[in-house]
Amino acid sequence: MHVLVTYHSRxxxxxxxxxxxxxxxxxMEGVDCILMPVSEVTIDDxxxxxxxxxxxxxxxxxxxxxxxxxxxxxxxxxxxxxxxxVGAAFATSxxxxxxxxxxxxxxxxxxxxxxxxxxxDPRSAGGHYGxxxxxxxxxxxxxxxxxxxxxxxxLVAQHSNKQKQAxx
Amino acid sequence: xHVLIVHHSRxxxxxxxxxxIAAGVKRVAGVDCVLKPVAEIELEDLxxxxxxxxxxxxxxxxxxxxxxxxxxxIFNDRPxxxxxIGAAFATAxxxxxxxxxxxxAILEAMLVCGMLVxxDPPQAGGHYGxxxxxxxxxREIKWANLLGERVASLVLKMSSS
Numbered sequence: 001m002h003v004l005v006t007y008h009s010r011x012x013x014x015x016x017x018x019x020x021x022x023x024x025x026x027x028m029e030g031v032d033c034i035l036m037p038v039s040e041v042t043i044d045d046x047x048x049x050x051x052x053x054x055x056x057x058x059x060x061x062x063x064x065x066x067x068x069x070x071x072x073x074x075x076x077x078x079x080x081x082x083x084x085x086v087g088a089a090f091a092t093s094x095x096x097x098x099x100x101x102x103x104x105x106x107x108x109x110x111x112x113x114x115x116x117x118x119x120x121d122p123r124s125a126g127g128h129y130g131x132x133x134x135x136x137x138x139x140x141x142x143x144x145x146x147x148x149x150x151x152x153x154x155l156v157a158q159h160s161n162k163q164k165q166a167x168x
Numbered sequence: 169x170h171v172l173i174v175h176h177s178r179x180x181x182x183x184x185x186x187x188x189i190a191a192g193v194k195r196v197a198g199v200d201c202v203l204k205p206v207a208e209i210e211l212e213d214l215x216x217x218x219x220x221x222x223x224x225x226x227x228x229x230x231x232x233x234x235x236x237x238x239x240x241x242i243f244n245d246r247p248x249x250x251x252x253i254g255a256a257f258a259t260a261x262x263x264x265x266x267x268x269x270x271x272x273a274i275l276e277a278m279l280v281c282g283m284l285v286x287x288d289p290p291q292a293g294g295h296y297g298x299x300x301x302x303x304x305x306x307r308e309i310k311w312a313n314l315l316g317e318r319v320a321s322l323v324l325k326m327s328s329s
Contacts, residue, residue, distance in 0.1 A: 061268075061295045096301070097294035101229070101268035127264035128229045134263070 001160055002032035003086075003152055004049035006041050008056050008066040013092040013136050018055055020142045021090060021131070024149020025053075031153040038067050046074060047081050051156040052116065053149065054107050055090035058099030062106040063091075071110040083115030086155045088148065089130040092137075100132035117159075122151040169327055170200035171253075171319055172217035174209055176224050176234040181259045181303050186223055188309040189257060189298070192316025193221075199320040206234050211241060215248045219323040220283070221316065222274050223257035226266030230273040231258075239277040246281045253322045254278035254285040255315060256297040259304075267299030286322060288315045 003025045009015035018035060025033035036045065038054075046052060054070075056063040074082055089107035093100045108118045108129060121127045125144035133141035171193045177183035186203055193201040204213065206222075214220065222238075224231040242249060256274035260267040275285045275296060288294045292311035300308040 058295075095293045095295070096263060097268050097271075097296065097299040099268065099295045101264055101266065102272060102295070104264070105269060121264075126262045128226075128262070128266045128269070129264065132264040 001030060001050050001156060002034055003051035003053060003156055004041070004045055005033060005035045005053045005149070006038045006070070007054070008038045008064040010057060013133070014055050014057050014090075017090050017092060017131065017133060017137045017141065017145050020137060020145035021053055021055075021149035024146040025153040027146070027150050028153035028157060031157055033149075038070050041070060043073060043078055046070070047078065049085065050160060051086035051088075051152050052111070053088045053090065053152055056103055056107065058091055058093035058103040061099030061102040063103055067107070068110075071114065074114055079114055085116050086152055086159060087111035087116035087118040088120075088152045090145065090148065091130065091132045093132070093134055096134045098134065100134065101129055104129040104132060119151065119155060121148045169198060169218050169323060170202055171219040171221060171316070171323055172213055173201060173203045173221045173223075174206050174235070174238070175222070176206045176232045178225060181300060182223050182225050182257070185257050185259060185298065185300055185304045185308065185312050188304065188312030189221055189316035192313035193320040195313070195317050196320035196324060199323055201316075206238050209238055211245065214242060215245070217252065218327065219253035219319045220278070221255045221257065221319055222278075224270055224274065226258055226260040226270040229266030229269040231270055235274070239281070242281065249281035249283055251326070252283045253319055253326060254283035255287070255319050257299065257312065257315065258297065259300045259302070261302065263301050265301065267301070268296055271296040271299060286318065289318045
């Protein structure tokens with residue numbers, strides 16, 4: 001059972017946030033985490049994962065083309081296989097209202113279309129759509145990212161237990 | 169010629185941002201400013217304005233029902249809203265607590281009304297308008313001034329063309 005955390009990062013800020021999220025996923029016993037820049041992700045990587053957490057800097061308030069391309073590739077022919085995986089989003093931007101939220105919403109929309117079961121960040125993180133930060137993640141963003149990763153891992157574990165029970 | 173600033177505010181944060189936007193509007197000679205809570209808005213106030221700047225706290229990441237009701241009420245009068253300048257502002261309780269999506273929701277409603285919408289100017293640096301997490305600080309007040317000034321300038325430009 002594992003979660004794929006993938007991101008596009010030019011300055012390293014989104015990668016830093018991804019690393020905190022990956023740490024949160026790994027804090028859940030029984031759930032592994034694969035952390036990869038989106039340029040290295042194959043369709044098989046996505047199909048093999050039980051959960052997908054995708055992050056991007058805000059480019060025009062939406063995800064970078066590099067990440068969009070991954071979703072575009074999934075949608076052509078692989079949609080049935082991505083259905084019911086757990087999905088979540090994260091983002092960075094250069095300004096406090098520089099498109100963080102709308103970037104996460106654009107990622108969650110793509111995931112919904114691909115049939116994933118999506119979640120925002122947990123109550124302890126306090127955001128609406130996932131974890132975001134302006135510039136480099138500070139200690140607050142790092143702690144929210146940890147909780148966000150952990151929540152997705154817990155959902156993946158719950159989800160797979162239910163599927164096992166159902167198939168018995 | 170005037171700009172109407174309309175807001176819903178429970179804690180006073182959105183109202184404070186509205187006042188800073190009003191100060192920005194007043195910087196532009198020849199453009200007046202009317203500032204009103206949405207509860208006191210008559211439909212005629214909307215039709216009479218040359219520009220409208222609407223703000224709300226983020227409730228579920230979208231505008232408060234009080235402001236939504238105002239837009240719902242003018243739906244059949246959309247032709248009267250055509251080509252007015254529109255802009256948005258918002259407040260939230262968390263850095264990713266829905267400021268942006270609240271502003272986008274307001275801009276969408278304005279677009280449906282046929283208004284010409286704008287964001288905050290490059291010096292303010294945001295994407296969709298001015299947002300503040302909690303009480304607006306010096307930075308947010310400055311951005312709000314700039315947004316008001318921009319809308320007032322656009323109203324002036326539109327009227328002279």
